[in-house]
Amino acid sequence: MDTVTIPGIPHLRLYLLATAVVLAIWVLARSFAKRYPHPLPPSPPAEPLIGHLRTVPLENAHLVHMRYAKEYNSPLVYFNILGNHIVVLNTNKAATDLLDRRVTLTFMRYGAQWKMHRTVLQNNFTKSSIVKYQYIQEQEARQAVSSIVRDPPQWLLFTRRFASAVVLRIGFGVTIQRDDDPYIQIAADANLATSKGGNPGTALVDYAPWTRFLPDWVINSITLRHAREWSWAIRRLHDVPFAAVLKEFDAGTSKPSVATTLLTKHAENEKQGLPNEFALADIQGASASVFIAGSNTTWGTTTVCIFNLMQNPAVFQKARAEIDRVVGTDRLPSLADRAQLRYLDYIVEEVSRWRPLSPIGIPHRSTQDDVYNDMFIPRGTYVYYNSYAMSRDPSIYRDAEAFSPDRYMPKEEGGAGEPFLSAPFGFGRRICVGRHLAQASVWIFAATLIATMDISKPADAEGKEREQHLKFSTGLSSHPGYFDLAFRPRSEKAKALLAQTMY
Numbered sequence: 001m002d003t004v005t006i007p008g009i010p011h012l013r014l015y016l017l018a019t020a021v022v023l024a025i026w027v028l029a030r031s032f033a034k035r036y037p038h039p040l041p042p043s044p045p046a047e048p049l050i051g052h053l054r055t056v057p058l059e060n061a062h063l064v065h066m067r068y069a070k071e072y073n074s075p076l077v078y079f080n081i082l083g084n085h086i087v088v089l090n091t092n093k094a095a096t097d098l099l100d101r102r103v104t105l106t107f108m109r110y111g112a113q114w115k116m117h118r119t120v121l122q123n124n125f126t127k128s129s130i131v132k133y134q135y136i137q138e139q140e141a142r143q144a145v146s147s148i149v150r151d152p153p154q155w156l157l158f159t160r161r162f163a164s165a166v167v168l169r170i171g172f173g174v175t176i177q178r179d180d181d182p183y184i185q186i187a188a189d190a191n192l193a194t195s196k197g198g199n200p201g202t203a204l205v206d207y208a209p210w211t212r213f214l215p216d217w218v219i220n221s222i223t224l225r226h227a228r229e230w231s232w233a234i235r236r237l238h239d240v241p242f243a244a245v246l247k248e249f250d251a252g253t254s255k256p257s258v259a260t261t262l263l264t265k266h267a268e269n270e271k272q273g274l275p276n277e278f279a280l281a282d283i284q285g286a287s288a289s290v291f292i293a294g295s296n297t298t299w300g301t302t303t304v305c306i307f308n309l310m311q312n313p314a315v316f317q318k319a320r321a322e323i324d325r326v327v328g329t330d331r332l333p334s335l336a337d338r339a340q341l342r343y344l345d346y347i348v349e350e351v352s353r354w355r356p357l358s359p360i361g362i363p364h365r366s367t368q369d370d371v372y373n374d375m376f377i378p379r380g381t382y383v384y385y386n387s388y389a390m391s392r393d394p395s396i397y398r399d400a401e402a403f404s405p406d407r408y409m410p411k412e413e414g415g416a417g418e419p420f421l422s423a424p425f426g427f428g429r430r431i432c433v434g435r436h437l438a439q440a441s442v443w444i445f446a447a448t449l450i451a452t453m454d455i456s457k458p459a460d461a462e463g464k465e466r467e468q469h470l471k472f473s474t475g476l477s478s479h480p481g482y483f484d485l486a487f488r489p490r491s492e493k494a495k496a497l498l499a500q501t502m503y
């Protein structure tokens with residue numbers, strides 16, 4: 001190494017390097033040794049300088065955090081990664097107290113643009129405003145189940161297509177017409193782009209956002225490399241359907257959708273010379289985020305629902321008996337029947353509780369110092385909510401591993417009267433905008449399937465049932481892997497009813 005010397009200071013580079021190291025040690029040591037007015041939440045032992053960098057698990061973080069919470073008998077567990085404060089909330093009460101009521105929290109990784117999209121979207125997805133999308137959900141559910149009748153081994157493809165088609169139509173008014181429709185590939189690529197980014201909070205870029213400007217050979221981060229390699233897929237999802245909807249809007253042929261609603265408002269304001277609070281780019285971003293936030297998540301939940309219906313024939317039969325009693329067998333169930341089919345609602349709620357798809361939530365960040373149960377949460381702390389731990393809380397859910405929709409039945413009707421778990425959809429100001437829509441999609445898919453199809457575990461050549469297991473990927477939201485199952489139409493009449501609905 002060549003050395004720069006100036007009079008009195010030999011080996012300047014070495015000197016600068018040593019100074020930088022000492023400074024870094026000082027900064028980190030300060031952040032660890034800092035005195036707070038209250039103790040931090042309990043935490044596992046940390047290593048010098050790097051803190052819990054090697055303690056925070058890359059896989060199944062929800063299970064590890066749940067274990068720590070139990071070990072320390074504390075709803076909050078604290079970590080420090082390279083001087084960054086991290087708190088994991090492990091009970092519904094702590095998350096409700098802190099995220100719904102107290103700490104001012106912002107959404108990580110996104111920022112102002114995302115906030116704008118939320119505001120734009122919120123009004124479109126209230127319980128009453130999603131009624132206008134019901135016909136889309138019903139048509140797509142029937143289309144998907146009909147496709148399963150036609151080609152059962154492709155059931156996973158058809159459930160994917162169902163989830164994508166619903167949010168593409170609602171976001172942009174775009175309809176998937178055929179099995180080889182180019183939108184299927186656009187949707188599949190965008191789904192891949194959003195599903196394999198690694199566990200939230202485990203990448204350096206989560207704590208040092210400037211590292212995203214470093215080249216791959218310096219940073220070697222799976223999260224960053226994935227984001228770079230797949231950004232084109234998200235771009236295409238933003239651009240292609242929006243270009244189509246703009247063209248149709250200008251021609252006056254666009255179909256009802258979030259994009260059309262917002263474009264109409266935008267055009268009216270322009271016509272009347274009124275200011276527009278959002279630009280065309282915001283409309284484009286908001287419509288795309290319906291797909292990005294709603295496609296994989298709805299698909300994952302639908303798949304977990306199918307798995308549990310297969311594993312629990314008694315649940316399946318009870319739901320079918322309810323449908324037969326309320327709807328009969330001469331027509332297909334619709335979302336208008338929902339108020340009278342409560343057991344199906346319990347199934348949908350139990351699917352989200354049984355396996356929250358964002359098991360440690362989407363990280364929030366505190367914007368002010370706070371104290372909770374005498375534990376100090378410094379300003380700037382990254383706050384995770386462990387919805388998996390909440391779903392397994394023995395003080396709330398008895399036999400929490402079991403898939404048991406009856407747990408929600410009121411006590412006066414002979415049930416356990418356990419509460420629904422809303423944690424899988426987040427907390428506070430950032431709670432999922434699309435939660436009512438998503439639950440309605442899963443509900444109508446399950447209702448259509450149960451009313452028309454028999455499902456069972458697959459059998460081997462000797463007719464013996466093959467056990468199936470469900471594995472989940474790791475990512476911002478985790479997704480169920482493939483499993484095998486057998487589908488048969490319930491009757492010729494059911495098959496005919498489905499066939500009438502194909503478009």
Ligand code: HEM
Nearest residue numbers: 118290293294297298301362425426427430432433434438
């Ligand atoms: C079962 C399916 C779904 C699940 C499990 C789910 C879950 C979540 C979760 C955990 C969050 C983060 C909340 C937080 O930070 O506290 C979220 C945010 C969000 N979800 Fe969903 N979601 C689903 C479906 C949908 C659908 C269909 C849409 C379409 C409208 C949607 C739109 C959004 C948006 C826009 C946000 C961001 C909210 C914000 O940052 O302000 N989601 N979702």
